[in-house]
Amino acid sequence: MSSNKSASKKIILDGLWGNNPIFRQVLGICSTLAVTNLVINTAVMCAALTLTTALSCFTVSLLRAYTPRRIRMMVQTLIIASYVIMVDLYLKAYWPEMSANLGPYVGLIITNCIIMGRCEAFAVANPPVPSLVDGLFNGLGYSLILLAVSITRELLGMGTILGYPMPYFSTLWDKWIIMVMPPGAFFTLALIIWLCRSIQTTGREKTS
Amino acid sequence: MKESPQQKKLEDILRYCPLVSGGFMGEDLRPVKEIIDTDTHTVEQLGYTNEQIAERMEYIRNEGLKGLGSVVKLNNGLEVRIDDNRGLLPSPWPDDPHRSSKTITFVLDTDTGNELRWSDLSIHLIRAHGFYQGHGSPFRLNPSELISVIFK
Amino acid sequence: MTGLTGEMTHALVVCFSAIFTGNMVLSYFLGLCPFIGVSREIKTAFGLGTAVVFVLTFTSGINWAAYHYILVPLELDFFRFILFIIIIAAFVQFVEMIIERFSPLLYVNLGIFLPLITVNCAILGVSLFMVIRDYSLIVTVAYGFGSGLGWMLAIVSMAGIRQRLNESRIPYGLQGPGITLIIAGLMALAFIGFSGVLQGR
Amino acid sequence: MIDILTAIFIISSTAAGLAAILVVAERFFADYGECLITINNDEKRTVKGGGSLLESLTSEKIFIPSACGGRGTCGYCKCKVLKGGGILLPTEEPYLSAEEKKNNMRLSCQIKIREDIDIEIPEELLAVKEYKVICKKIVDLTYDMKQFIFSLQEPAKISYTPGQYVQLFAPKYDGNTEEVYRAYSISSDPADNTIVELIIRLVPNGICTTYCFKHLKEGDQALLNGPYGDFRLTDTNAKIIFIAGGSGIAPIKCMLHHMQNITCLREAVFYFGVNSEKDLCMVDTMRAFEKTLPKFKFVPVMSRPEHPEKWKGETGLVTEAVLRNEKNADQSEAYLCGSPGMIDASIVVLKKLGMKESNIFYDKFS
Numbered sequence: 001m002s003s004n005k006s007a008s009k010k011i012i013l014d015g016l017w018g019n020n021p022i023f024r025q026v027l028g029i030c031s032t033l034a035v036t037n038l039v040i041n042t043a044v045m046c047a048a049l050t051l052t053t054a055l056s057c058f059t060v061s062l063l064r065a066y067t068p069r070r071i072r073m074m075v076q077t078l079i080i081a082s083y084v085i086m087v088d089l090y091l092k093a094y095w096p097e098m099s100a101n102l103g104p105y106v107g108l109i110i111t112n113c114i115i116m117g118r119c120e121a122f123a124v125a126n127p128p129v130p131s132l133v134d135g136l137f138n139g140l141g142y143s144l145i146l147l148a149v150s151i152t153r154e155l156l157g158m159g160t161i162l163g164y165p166m167p168y169f170s171t172l173w174d175k176w177i178i179m180v181m182p183p184g185a186f187f188t189l190a191l192i193i194w195l196c197r198s199i200q201t202t203g204r205e206k207t208s
Numbered sequence: 209m210k211e212s213p214q215q216k217k218l219e220d221i222l223r224y225c226p227l228v229s230g231g232f233m234g235e236d237l238r239p240v241k242e243i244i245d246t247d248t249h250t251v252e253q254l255g256y257t258n259e260q261i262a263e264r265m266e267y268i269r270n271e272g273l274k275g276l277g278s279v280v281k282l283n284n285g286l287e288v289r290i291d292d293n294r295g296l297l298p299s300p301w302p303d304d305p306h307r308s309s310k311t312i313t314f315v316l317d318t319d320t321g322n323e324l325r326w327s328d329l330s331i332h333l334i335r336a337h338g339f340y341q342g343h344g345s346p347f348r349l350n351p352s353e354l355i356s357v358i359f360k
Numbered sequence: 361m362t363g364l365t366g367e368m369t370h371a372l373v374v375c376f377s378a379i380f381t382g383n384m385v386l387s388y389f390l391g392l393c394p395f396i397g398v399s400r401e402i403k404t405a406f407g408l409g410t411a412v413v414f415v416l417t418f419t420s421g422i423n424w425a426a427y428h429y430i431l432v433p434l435e436l437d438f439f440r441f442i443l444f445i446i447i448i449a450a451f452v453q454f455v456e457m458i459i460e461r462f463s464p465l466l467y468v469n470l471g472i473f474l475p476l477i478t479v480n481c482a483i484l485g486v487s488l489f490m491v492i493r494d495y496s497l498i499v500t501v502a503y504g505f506g507s508g509l510g511w512m513l514a515i516v517s518m519a520g521i522r523q524r525l526n527e528s529r530i531p532y533g534l535q536g537p538g539i540t541l542i543i544a545g546l547m548a549l550a551f552i553g554f555s556g557v558l559q560g561r
Numbered sequence: 562m563i564d565i566l567t568a569i570f571i572i573s574s575t576a577a578g579l580a581a582i583l584v585v586a587e588r589f590f591a592d593y594g595e596c597l598i599t600i601n602n603d604e605k606r607t608v609k610g611g612g613s614l615l616e617s618l619t620s621e622k623i624f625i626p627s628a629c630g631g632r633g634t635c636g637y638c639k640c641k642v643l644k645g646g647g648i649l650l651p652t653e654e655p656y657l658s659a660e661e662k663k664n665n666m667r668l669s670c671q672i673k674i675r676e677d678i679d680i681e682i683p684e685e686l687l688a689v690k691e692y693k694v695i696c697k698k699i700v701d702l703t704y705d706m707k708q709f710i711f712s713l714q715e716p717a718k719i720s721y722t723p724g725q726y727v728q729l730f731a732p733k734y735d736g737n738t739e740e741v742y743r744a745y746s747i748s749s750d751p752a753d754n755t756i757v758e759l760i761i762r763l764v765p766n767g768i769c770t771t772y773c774f775k776h777l778k779e780g781d782q783a784l785l786n787g788p789y790g791d792f793r794l795t796d797t798n799a800k801i802i803f804i805a806g807g808s809g810i811a812p813i814k815c816m817l818h819h820m821q822n823i824t825c826l827r828e829a830v831f832y833f834g835v836n837s838e839k840d841l842c843m844v845d846t847m848r849a850f851e852k853t854l855p856k857f858k859f860v861p862v863m864s865r866p867e868h869p870e871k872w873k874g875e876t877g878l879v880t881e882a883v884l885r886n887e888k889n890a891d892q893s894e895a896y897l898c899g900s901p902g903m904i905d906a907s908i909v910v911l912k913k914l915g916m917k918e919s920n921i922f923y924d925k926f927s
Contacts, residue, residue: 186545292900
């Protein structure tokens with residue numbers, strides 16, 4: 001029990017920090033960065049993505065013994081696509097205007113590189129439960145960074161978080177329009193990646 | 209990181225390379241470009257260039273070669289021994305036809321007791337690509353340690 | 361006849377706006393992973409760009425046909441994701457086989473990028489936008505070609521800038537993805553300058 | 562319920578249809594049919610098209626040297642392609658000199674066989690065969706050198722000229738993920754053609770030597786292919802100067818066996834360079850040769866003896882010993898075997914003694 005406890009501890013730490021999908025693997029930024037101008041959009045998107053990653057990794061590793069090598073990629077894409085369609089239909093049914101806000105980006109979770117990456121790198125060669133843990137915590141590591149991006153963008157751009165006006169930012173702060181527009185997303189993400197990588201290397205320098 | 213096919217081919221060769229046992233990357237998961245950037249960055253911070261380092265390593269190797277396998281004492285307290293083997297090692301970089309002889313240089317710094325070893329291929333990889341190999345690889349050279357030994 | 365010319369002008373406007381005002385990667389963030397990873401030399405970037413233009417133009421046309429002739433009559437609209445992905449993957453595999461068989465030189469310059477494209481968000485993104493904006497066939501193909509060209513323009517100019525940055529000293533934390541995103545941000549700012557020119561909707 | 566079934570049917574039928582198109586296309590496109598390889602326009606081999614030239618030749622038991630496992634980064638597998646090789650690919654460009662490109666040399670691991678192809682390879686490569694062998698005996702010569710005696714199984718006999726080498730196959734073992742071939746000179750007596758004897762020195766982190774020293778046991782099966790190399794004795798009767806260091810003694814021992822078999826009366830002296838007493842080996846075999854070959858002299862040279870008082874023989878570097886003992890060498894021939902550094906140093910000394918460059922033979926495994 002202790003060995004797989006430390007193993008899963010390593011998977012969790014890797015997913016969140018050591019091998020973080022955004023600033024370490026630099027994968028899967030496409031579909032979510034577009035909606036980071038609003039924290040609520042990003043939260044829904046990240047929840048959908050984390051759910052899809054965890055469940056897809058779980059299913060892929062369940063079927064890993066039966067999928068022939070040649071069509072492995074095709075089978076993985078179909079599994080991911082089916083989960084994404086479930087999420088899409090759920091949003092359309094229970095939260096129509098959010099689904100309208102997100103537009104095609106919910107569908108684009110299918111081609112999100114981090115899901116295919118985790119399935120290909122981990123789920124294909126590991127038992128279901130660790131794969132589920134790996135998918136879940138990679139999704140969480142991914143969501144943390146993008147939530148940080150969206151909070152910065154919404155706060156500086158619109159002075160609100162989740163739509164509620166913030167005390168200082170909504171009154172005295174003259175809004176940075178650039179944060180609402182696409183270049184703002186690039187700059188914010190770049191700064192956060194810079195911050196995280198510097199923290200990580202100074203840490204690693206001491207240990208190695 | 210999504211990489212171009214050429215980059216992927218280089219990564220594949222360096223990780224599972226049939227030239228040196230254990231490959232050139234040890235158990236370092238970082239992409240090659242990042243390893244090179246980090247090492248070049250440390251070298252720059254110490255005020256040297258890869259070219260100077262490669263030249264100095266070559267000088268020490270040639271001094272050691274005169275001993276034909278026995279230990280040669282350099283003036284600054286370094287002891288050099290060459291272990292020469294037949295055959296040539298091609299460079300793993302995809303478009304780099306350079307070949308280096310299987311000569312391994314052992315350097316012992318008598319004052320600090322540091323022992324370093326590098327092959328001719330290591331010298332070429334440092335000069336041409338700034339590649340000091342990944343952590344855990346048998347021929348990994350830590351730039352700061354290397355500079356402290358060879359520029360004594 | 362006027363219907364046709366109207367269509368053509370609409371197609372041209374959409375194509376032009378897909379290159380500059382609504383650039384795939386700079387304003388819709390689609391295809392960002394290969395954009396950051398593969399933009400180190402101009403030669404590889406150009407190869408990948410041409411492959412994306414080629415694949416985008418054909419797959420948008422095929423996906424339009426599949427959507428309007430298979431899904432809409434049978435009201436299977438929500439299956440469009442799976443159908444588009446299968447068509448894109450099959451098309452890329454098919455083209456790779458043809459190129460490998462008939463022209464080894466083209467394969468070495470273009471064909472090796474094709475596997476990289478099957479999982480590229482931009483290709484699926486264009487097909488999904490085509491469905492949302494409800495374009496006709498000619499406009500869809502023009503839109504596909506335009507967004508492919510826009511993507512290529514972005515990655516080739518990024519490669520040019522990064523190649524010049526090789527010698528400059530970049531703080532360690534910013535090397536790699538960090539500096540690429542900052543350059544992309546600056547390019548996005550520049551492309552916003554075009555927004556007043558054409559608003560192809 | 563009906564529309565769920567139709568939905569599933571429609572999607573799976575389109576998916577199946579596309580998959581069928583791909584499979585048919587694959588069969589049609591990837592099938593190049595049977596292609597004929599003509600080698601040095603007399604050997605004819607038919608192979609299935611589509612694979613690389615190197616793979617097809619290896620499957621036809623024709624072994625072209627390669628170190629990088631067909632990845633196109635070592636440039637060892639060059640061969641001349643007269644017809645049917647297709648255009649020169651950018652991946653081959655850096656490995657071919659302008660002159661090689663002119664008489665259309667190509668990298669055989671990068672050429673894909675699409676049609677009939679004529680190639681030209683060195684004649685000796687055709688004589689190369691693959692031998693299944695059993696490791697009969699392992700003898701410790703020094704702390705880092707071992708003698709491996711392999712008895713041939715299938716085919717049972719090997720014919721080689723003294724001085725040639727074979728490639729030993731090192732399979733995957735823990736710590737090594739790639740199968741590689743490494744070259745070692747044959748040191749056994751050519752008269753007995755059912756065994757092959759190799760002298761191998763441990764190279765730190767070498768893939769094959771680690772396999773031989775740690776994983777190969779007596780009675781194990783192994784794979785060899787060969788013989789390779791054109792390092793051999795000339796049949797003049799000029800005086801011979803052998804110079805070797807470390808495992809370079811192997812081909813020279815083989816040549817001495819050969820001279821003993823044909824009772825050759827050429828004058829010969831063998832300078833064997835070692836570091837210290839613990840590196841000295843095969844002294845009794847060499848003394849035995851001195852008895853059977855009247856004009857043969859064995860001169861071990863020790864650069865750093867641990868007990869100088871006990872050591873009577875030559876000291877210092879092997880090149881210094883040659884300079885001391887040999888006077889004019891313009892009529893004699895030299896055979897050098899060992900590390901590239903030692904070979905270069907010996908060539909300089911021999912030239913100083915007046916030896917012509919054409920009379921100096923060496924095998925650096927280039």
